[in-house]
Amino acid sequence: MDPQRLKDNFAQVAQQGDAVALFFYSDLFVRNPHLRDMFPIGMSGQRDKLLRALGHIVARVDDLPTLVPFIQQLGRDHRKFGIVAEHYPQVGASLIATLQYYSGSDWTDELAEDWNAAYSLVAKVMMEAADEDALSSPAWWNGEVLAVERRRFDIAVLRILPDRPLPYLPGQSVALEVPARLRHWRYYSMANAPRQDNSLDFHVRLVDGGPVSSVLVCQMQVGDRVRMGAPIGTLTLDESSTRDVLLVAGSTGLAPLKAMLEQITRRPQPPRVHMFFGARTRDALYDLEELSKLANEFPWLRVVPAVSDESEGHGFSPFLQSGDGVEHGTLPDVVARHGPWNDHDAYVCGPPEMVDHTVERLTTGLGVGRERIRQETFVDTQR
């Protein structure tokens, strides 16, 4: 196998962009019509993912130590889609046919051999990782909705019971699929530390135009079914650290941090914890009541709510205002006001802009080194 020949050929083919993936899937479905049902109706997102994954693999084809873990994770991820060993040769045949079609007269027997060898290797690593994963965990978990709480017109808290224990670390997330939007998987963080009864909480915010979040927020009812993939994610508590903890949550970015906070409450000697919970407006602080309860219960915990888009007061004269301690300003500003944060581990989760700005402020002047910060953003993964 000649890595450079593969890269050059892929670069040439990839110039055709979306058309390549379109041809690939059409070829796959014409040859194997039964595979069409494994994909959503709209395929544009799927095609982008395919091209990105292929590009990623081809670019690292001569760097196996980096490539193999990526392919292994790909293999494990595909279990929940119902992909099994017999599908791999079918995908391989259509991939080679696509590459041949777009290479035109540049296609040679050597290239065909190179691609066959490369694909066989990728398929082998994916299948082996999937098989190994199958020894310890199911391809997916079925879940039943135990409770739905609409906290605001666009925010819901769901409690879901998986059909068997779903072991995870607080801060991790799972891909969710609802029957009303089959084949659309979206990642959501568990908002609680593992419980005896295995139930899981999810905080969902409706994203305008998001096909899955709208169903989760507006249509879910007790007794509804969902499917969940294996837990993933590296935003987890550094259990080896004895430092004090700073948690900064924007909107439903609260979910993983609340799970970690619950984990801390179970420690025999909890560190001091500051939790900042921010939103644009007061009514979007959807979980403040529960956080305040926790803060009253545990002397080592301080909860600081913050709103960025509302002026002081809310239209009523001063004597009607409750002293609820809500601070005004963006999260980075409010966090800075309470700093510096030397000797703290910081965990930050929320919208990308909020996370970026908070991390920047923490590392420049607030005394937290980048290596002491763990962060996660939600982008289009939760639509």
Added chain:
Amino acid sequence: MNSPNLPVVSAETRLSPGELHSVVFQRAALGRRGYDEDQVRHFLQYVERELVQIFNEKAALAEEVSRLRTKVADPAGGLPATDAHFAAVRILSQAQQTADLYVADAERYTRELGHEARMHREAILTDAKNRAERLMEEAHRKAAAIADSAVRQAEEAKAAAVARVGETAVTPHVQGHGQGEVLPEDERRQMEREIAYLRTYSDVYRTHLRSYLEALLRNVNEWENSEQASLRNAPQPPAPGLP
């Protein structure tokens, strides 16, 4: 990081309609600096449609080229098996692109609808807050005026009483406590004023609040009715079962 989440496109690959569709620009900071959101959105839609068009035309051209090529290579004509396969692939591709376009349109429609509803909600809330503020101000103004007049009346009544007392005789009781009475008298007046203020304030506020809440309730009822009506008109498709 201040750039929008522009798709990661390496030098060799092309921007796809799907990638363009998922671009999210970050919100301009308070004070509304930056581009007009609607204009940006419309432009993105325009570019996305153009891209789809270009890809379609390109696919059609490539198809035409390969058809001509086969013809040149095989002048005898006929439709070999590979041609039939490519034709099927092409038909399926076109169907898929049509489906993608419909899905994207539907998503865009709900996104814009949701966005508008959100703006609407914010406008209603702001309006309600302003109203509440005006109510409170009005209640305060009226209550203050009435309290003032109550104090004035009390003072007049007291002056009249003092005049009456002066006409008759100075009692030992008044003599004995004359010095100490100044403060309680002030306090009493202050409290009278405050009671009158609070009574009026709460009266005015209650009246306004009641009529406002009734109006809100009517709104909610209308909303509920129209939602039920629309749900009846558009029944949900049965949800397919999980595998």
